[in-house]
Amino acid sequence: MNRSTPNISAEKIRRTSGFQGGIREKEELRKHTSFRIGGPADLFIIPENGNDLIELLKSLTEENVPYLILGGGSNLLVSDRGVRGVVIQVGPGLSDFKFRRDSLVSESGVRFSRLARSAAERGLSGLEFAAGIPGTVGGAVVMNAGCGGGDISQVVTRVRTFKPGSGIKDWTKKDCQFKYRSSRFRGTGEIVLEVEFKLSPGSPPEIKERMEKILAPRKQTLPLKYPNAGSIFKNPPGDYAGRLIEAAGLKGERIGGAQISKKHANIIINRSTASSKDVEQLITLAQKKVREIFSINLDLEVEIWK
Ligand SMILES: Cc1cc2nc3c(=O)[nH]c(=O)nc-3n(C[C@H](O)[C@H](O)[C@H](O)COP(=O)(O)OP(=O)(O)OC[C@H]3O[C@@H](n4cnc5c(N)ncnc54)[C@H](O)[C@@H]3O)c2cc1C
Incomplete structure (x- = not known):
């Protein structure tokens, strides 16, 4: 920038x-x-x-x-x-969405968790995993957001984007190049306008029950009392960033107003008036210690604007 x-x-x-x-x-x-x-x-x-x-x-x-x-x-x-x-x-x-039988077309500014709840009420299954994920549908596509074994790539059929110079384009699921917490839209300048989902019919109470099953453990394990940005690092193959950071002795580590959560070591919380520097220093510390002890590089899931 x-x-x-x-x-x-x-x-x-x-x-x-x-x-x-x-x-x-x-x-x-x-x-x-x-x-x-x-x-x-x-x-x-x-x-x-x-x-x-x-x-x-x-x-x-x-x-x-x-x-x-x-x-x-x-x-x-x-x-x-x-x-x-x-x-x-x-x-x-950009906060409209429309149901069409078993498909759903949503503008990118819709809250992802709100969309999941509306689909459940309508008796459409497939978005249960999204009930506790903050942010918009556009952000969820860019990040291939997911939880509890589900992610958005499993239910997307089409993504409409705009990019100056290239115009409006429709991408099939395959074109989207979804990967773990990533898609082709990360850093390519394509702005997500609209997303189409394929869902399957189900009974609203059963869908809501599945949602609650995914939500309940999150209330126990996430530090929801303090401002945060969810997972700071991607999980390395075959392991968990939180486990590695905890094993490196950094759970609860504090710099200025920022702290590695005592509840979940892959989340940094803003305890009071944390500066971006405080958080960045904790990020660097976690990466350094985990590299020294386990020879593993932790890649960022969170995006830094500076
Ligand atoms: C408490 C908490 C829990 C979380 N739990 C989860 C979880 O379980 N699973 C998970 O995957 N994530 C989780 N997250 C992280 C975050 O919610 C997701 O990554 C979410 O999908 C980001 O969406 P957003 O709209 O907030 O994107 P932003 O943070 O606003 O942006 C993220 C990126 O997407 C780009 N972007 C956003 N909208 C568009 C658009 N329309 N077109 C093009 N680019 C766009 C931005 O430029 C940026 O590069 C959690 C976060 C918090 C705070």
């Missing part, structure tokens, strides 16, 4: 793209991340709908203005210095 403030203003954006949505200057990103960490974005933009988003993206690209896409902010560590350029929040403006 270009660190210098680009020459762009709310007024210019409205003039060049006919933008309808909300534009805020110097918006603190901590208000929009589950970690409650992150400094200001020069411009924080909330498109009103898909077309608004597309016209905005075209215009920012023409003007050479750097931008980042924010979903629910639940997998992000944002620097205290914030972000130079534009942050686009894909959320409230």
Whole structure:
């Protein structure tokens, strides 16, 4: 990301793209991340709908203005210095979904857990794993979010994206290149607009019961009292990042306002007013110790904006 403030203003954006949505200057990103960490974005933009988003993206690209896409902010560590350029929040403006027999088409700004609950009420099974996953449908596709043996790749049939210069594209599940906590949309500049799911009919009470079975242990094992961003590291093949960090003696380790959770060692919590530096130092410490003791490199699951 270009660190210098680009020459762009709310007024210019409205003039060049006919933008309808909300534009805020110097918006603190901590208000929009589950970690409650992150400094200001020069411009924080909330498109009103898909077309608004597309016209905005075209215009920012023409003007050479750097931008980042924010979903629910639940997998992000944002620097205290914030972000130079534009942050686009894909959320409230793209929040429609429609059921069609056993399929479901959702815009990318819909809360993933809300979608899972609506499918359950409708008697459609397949999204039970998503009930406790924060964030949006778009973020879940990008990250191939999953839990308890299920992940979004198992139920996606089509993803619609937009990328300036390439236009709107539909991707089949195979094209999406889903991998463990990753997809082709991670870092390729394609913005997820819409996702189609194939679900199977079931009885609502049974679907809800399965959901509760997945949710219940999470309430015991996740440090839900404190702001966090879920798992910091991906699990290395055949092992668990949390087990390795705990075995390295780092459970409960604290730097400034950040702490490696005593409940779950692969989660860092913001105990009070943790800075992004505090969290980054804990990340570096965990990676160093685990490498020294087990010769294993821990790769980040969380994304860092700095
Ligand atoms: C308490 C807690 C529990 C969690 N549990 C789980 C879990 O069980 N399983 C799991 O997989 N994850 C879990 N997570 C992590 C996180 O919720 C998921 O990764 C989630 O899918 C991220 O979605 P988001 O909308 O918040 O994405 P963000 O954090 O906003 O963004 C993540 C990435 O996706 C990109 N992005 C977001 N929306 C779009 C879009 N429309 N188009 C293109 N790019 C986009 C962003 O630019 C960024 O690169 C947890 C997090 C928390 C805080």
